[in-house]
Amino acid sequence: MINPCEGTMANRSTEVDELDPIDDILLDEEAIAEQVRKAAGERNAVILVHNYQRPEVQDIADYTGDSLGLARKAAGTDADVIVFCGVHFMAETACILCPDRIVLLPEMRAGCPMADMAAAADVAAARERNPGAAVVSYVNTSAAVKAESDYCCTSANSVEVVAAVEGDTVLFVPDRNLAAYTAGRVDKRVIPWDGFCPVHEEITVEQVMDALAEHPGAEVIAHPECRPDVLAIADHVRSTSGMVDAALLSDAPEFIVATEEGMLYPLERAVPGKVFHPPAGEHVCPDMKLITLSKVLWALQTLEPRVTVPAEIRARALLAVERMLSLG
Ligand code: 13P
Ligand code: SF4
Secondary structure (H helix, E strand, C coil): CCCHHHCCHHHCCCCCCCCCHHHHHCCCHHHHHHHHHHHHHHHCEEEEEECCCCHHHHCCCCEEECHHHHHHHHHHCCCCEEEEECCHHHHHHHHHHCCCCEEECCCCCCCCCCHHHCCHHHHHHHHHHCCCCEEEEECCCCHHHHHCCCEEECCCCHHHHHHHCCCCEEEEECEHHHHHHHHCCCCCEEEECCECCHHHHCCCHHHHHHHHHHCCCCEEEECCCCCHHHHHCCCEECCHHHHHHHHHHCCCCEEEEECCHHHHHHHHHHCCCCEEECCCCCCCCCCHHHCCHHHHHHHHHHCCCECCCCHHHHHHHHHHHHHHHHCC
């Protein structure tokens, strides 16, 4: 295994061709993709890719999925290097689960504005103001916030996690929409944080209805980060990978997909023969699009940029993440 402490230029394989990110305008996509696959083999690296990533990045993935699936893949990998094509909190979760691996985030500026809406000190203060409430943090949080939490959850399992928490009151951080959705499905008091995803918050009922008017008979699949009024008109409310299952199981031939528009690509790939439409408007997460093929190649060549989590924070955050994963 490559020692994470030795992740310097000295570690670079001489067999990996050097390439500056600027070069992607000179090389065609397929040539870069080929070099990525070669470099990943030489580094014994696994490439984990979120469903919202650019299509060409999804095409070089060893695994594409939602936050829960990606965390499970990271936990189970025997690769030396994890290349995380997603946003910062996802790579941090991989670090929490795999402290002895090198975790690369090909673009360090790829963050999540919703995760930035909850600071660890504010969560600790809220816990003091609500003694007796269990703190459940959505995976879209920093490692420091997870370290202040009793449980972690994702959009795929928030209901199961909150139902499993001991006690009858939960402080749910940071997504108020996922908190409200979850609260409606459990027999507990859920105190929401006032955070939200700017991309999903901008999806409106009118936009969904406009798309439905153009495609009558389509079913609506929505991500639980959408506002409650959008969720109320959805036929299916699912995590990103859950959307694939919903489309496969449904008899409907067409769907309006109320989430970030990158999700259309994995749906079209996994569910051939069915048609997927976005709601009206543009719903793009700019952070998710920061990662490009050439940045992935650069990361594999240099073993940078790396995401790390301080040991003390990691140990506490791991408890919350493992409690979630142990629920199955
Ligand atoms: P999923 O875990 O459902 O993929 O969602 C992650 C996310 O950031 C949605 O905006
Ligand atoms: Fe964060 Fe929203 Fe982007 Fe998901 S879509 S990474 S929640 S900003």
